Each structure stands twice: as structure tokens, then as C-alpha cells.
Amino acid sequence: MKRTFLTTIVALLIAGNAMAWDNRSHSTIARIAEKHLTPRAKANIERYIDGHSVVYYASWMDYNRTFPPYDVTHDWHVDYWTDAQRTDAEGNPLPPQSVDNIKRIMREMSDFRSMPDSVVNINIKYLVHLVGDMHCPVHVNFAKYRPLKIKWGKEQIKYHKFYDGYIIALKHKNASPLALADELDRVDDARRAELQAGTPDDWHEETLRYSTKSYELLPEDKVITDKYLSEVAPLAEHLLVAAGYRLALIFNTIFDK
């Protein structure tokens, strides 16, 4: 009974936001990043996005990914779409889409002042979302997890959907993105620097490890238990925080000049 009730609540809370981290999680990541932007980086970024906060555009890519002209970005949200090539003609591995695009945008944006405003604008929207997505455990190993279903109460739902929206929504039912960002952003400078160390490739590897761990924690019968939730929620929370700090680092590197 309790489970049915909670399922109903969570379904209501996340309705309409089933793709990728939901808007609350993406907004939380963006807000954590925003809190750690340098004043100059923040001012430069906001100049290109009409005075909005980066949080405003946290899910923009999700809302525009399925139709022209942004349908080209459809596969960028994950490592490899289900039918994507993973090797080139010579058999060399192709990089994951999300990470590859983040690295490309970072390179191109290193000289952002020479770029048209509209391109800087769109690249900010891409980065704020893709850095979040590359830290989502069901967006790596995407092809494996996409068809997987789990049972939550009486409901059978996609593992992807459950991870993206339910875990954080269940753990933090009443927290708004601002409140959740404040709640999660509590490490000292040294730990934050530790989390920001490395490259997007390293961060991708870390997400893969968390993804595997989350999957291994799943009960064999794929019925979600409170025990599973209590074990997996800290993993999801860690990834939100890490994504926020790393997004801040990327933005500060590009825009604090």
C-alpha cells in the first residue's frame, strides 16, 4: 500500500520529465555549478544567455532534441545510442558521444569571443546539459540499460526512467533544486578540487563504475527494494555533486578571462 502511494506521488512529481536526469536533477547540477562560478565567468556566461541563469537552460537540450535543427544532438545525451557505430572503418573505437561533444565544445569555446554570440549561446546550453548527462549512470552503457525494466511497487517501468527521475525524487521529495543544491554542495575546497581533477574521459570512466555498481546492486528479480534505494541514492547524489563541480570548472576555464 505504502509502495503504491509513493509510486503515485513520485509519478506526479516527475510527470513530463522522463528523459535523462529530470529537470530537478539537471537544475540541481546547474545550480551547484552556478554557486562555484567565478564572478567574471558568471557575468560572461549570462551576457550570452540574455541575462538568464544557467539553471534556466539546464534541460533545454531535452526539450529540443527531437526536431530540426537540433535533432542532430539527439544522440549526444548518451555514450552510444542503441544503433550507433562503436568503431570506425579500421576497427578503432569511437569515443562516447556525450564526452566527445563536451570535449569538442570545450576546444571550440576556448576562444569564445571570436565566435558569433548565437554559437556561444547554444554551446552554453549544450554544456550545461551534457555535463549532467555524462554523469547519469543510465546514459553510459545506454544500449544495455535501455530495454531493461524493473518493478517498483505494482508498476513495471524502465530502469532508465527509474534512475533518471525516481531515485532523487524519492529521496528528496520536497526539496526544490535550489534547496537540493544547498543540501548536496557541502564538501570543503580540497574535496571539491579532488572531484574536479582529471579530464572528461576520466569522469566518464567514473560514471561507468557508478553505473556498473548501481546495476550490480539491483536485486536479481529486479524488484526495487528500500535497501536498493538506500544504497543507490548516495551514488546518484555523488554524481549530481561531481557533475556540478566539473561543470563549474569547465565554465570557469572557458569564461573567466
Next chain:
Amino acid sequence: MKRLLISIIALLALSPMAKAWNGPLHAAVAEIANVNLTPEARKNIEAALGNHGIVYYAHWMDDVAKTEGYKHVSKWHNVPLTAKNKIIPAKKAAKSKNGTISKALAMDGLARAIAAIENRDAISAEELKDNIRYVIYIVGDLHCPSHYVFTDMLEQRALKYFYHKEKKPRSFMRFWESEAITSTFSWRPSEFVHQLNRLSPEQIARLTEGSVSDWVKGNAKTYRQIYSHLTPNQHFDKKQYRIWLNNFYEMATDQIGVAGYRLAALLNGLFDESEPKKSIK
């Protein structure tokens, strides 16, 4: 089981998806107004509200709508306008045989509330409190597109659409009260403040200049256009719905900020003598 059912119904009623403009979105308008009140206005208003802030009463007018003594407020949500976006005076609107028009007396309710506050020495403390609460709510409604009754487009108010596999159509008017915003942003009032309370003093001055009627006429030009985006009983799959939604959500969300700034301007003029007064006409 019964308790569970009641809880679910209550949650539906409270959720942003179900009653947004009435709940969190009205609170968001009041939050933005609250941070834009002058200290003097806030002090005077909170004294009149019994040491509560304006956010506390953001949707009070809905809460009392069915209470004896307050049933008149059911007519204070909508504004009737001509084909040329002229506001139809309350006396004329009230005589209309069309119930949608005759019950669209929000401007009259607001004018009465403002007049009562301006002459507050002549009313009781409780009446003053009620009239402030009317203002807080009505200014919010004046920035919701579905609260504009365009008398040349009355049939459009019945527009419905079908979402995904749902068999029951959804109301386009209800869409504007919630989904136009909440389908995109999972925000609480604090996020609305964080995202929308960003205008410079010059921008705020431009946004709040003129009378309340000027604001309504300006809004009407924009709000009239929403009907061009829907055909009767249009069906949307999830992708089509998202594309359609992208036409509206920024404009709809912006209205929360606009309403907040204007509510603050109106209340500042009423409760801070150093601030310019806003008139209805």
C-alpha cells in the same frame, strides 16, 4: 484504502501539475513581488496582514471562494475585452447574457480593492486585510493568458486537445493555468525568484510604467495570439507536444516575473508614500 484515495486526491489537488496558477505559481508571483517591495511598504502591509508576508496569502482568494461572505470573488478572475483589446467596463460586462463575459469582473474587483485600500481610514482592519489579499491574487490572474476573455473569440475558450494516448481531452484554458510552465520547469517559488528576479531598475521601470489598464491592454496583444497555435481537438504525440509546448513556455514563465514586478509596484504605491501611485485607468 479510502484514506489512501483521499491522500492521492489531495496530492493531485496540491501538485503543480493540477493547480499550479492557483498554488505555487501565485506564490511565485507573490515571492517576486515581496523581494521588490520597499521596506516601508513591506512594513505597512505586514502590519495590516497580521504580521504575515504577502506570500502567505498568495492564493487566499481561492481558499475562501466558496465561503459565505466571499462568493463574489468567483467573478474576480477574468477580464473581458473587445476585438480591439479594449477592456469592457464592469457595468456593461455584468449585463451580458453570456455568463463567461458577465462573470469576468476582475478589473472591477481590483478597482474596488485599490479604492478601499486608498481610503483605509474608513474601513476596518479586517476589511483592509481582505482588500490587500484581493490585490495580491488578482494581479497574478491578470498575467495568466487564459484569464483574458476575448469577446470576439469566445468559442476558442472551449478549445481542447488530446495528449499522447489519453482518451479524455485536456482543456487549453487549464493548460495555461499550469502545464504551459510546469511541463518544462520543476520549480518552486524560490526558483522563480532566482530565475526571474533579474531585471535592472530601468527595465523594471519600463515594465511597470502606466496604469493597470495599460498593463492589461499590453498583455492582451500577446495573449490573444495563443489561440493561433491550436486547432480544435488537436492530437499530439509526445514529440509533437514538446514542439508545441516550446512555443509557449518562455512567454508563460516570463508572465510570473512581470506579474511580480507589477504587483510590487502597485503595493509600493499604496503603502509607501514616497512611491508613485498606480491607477486602474
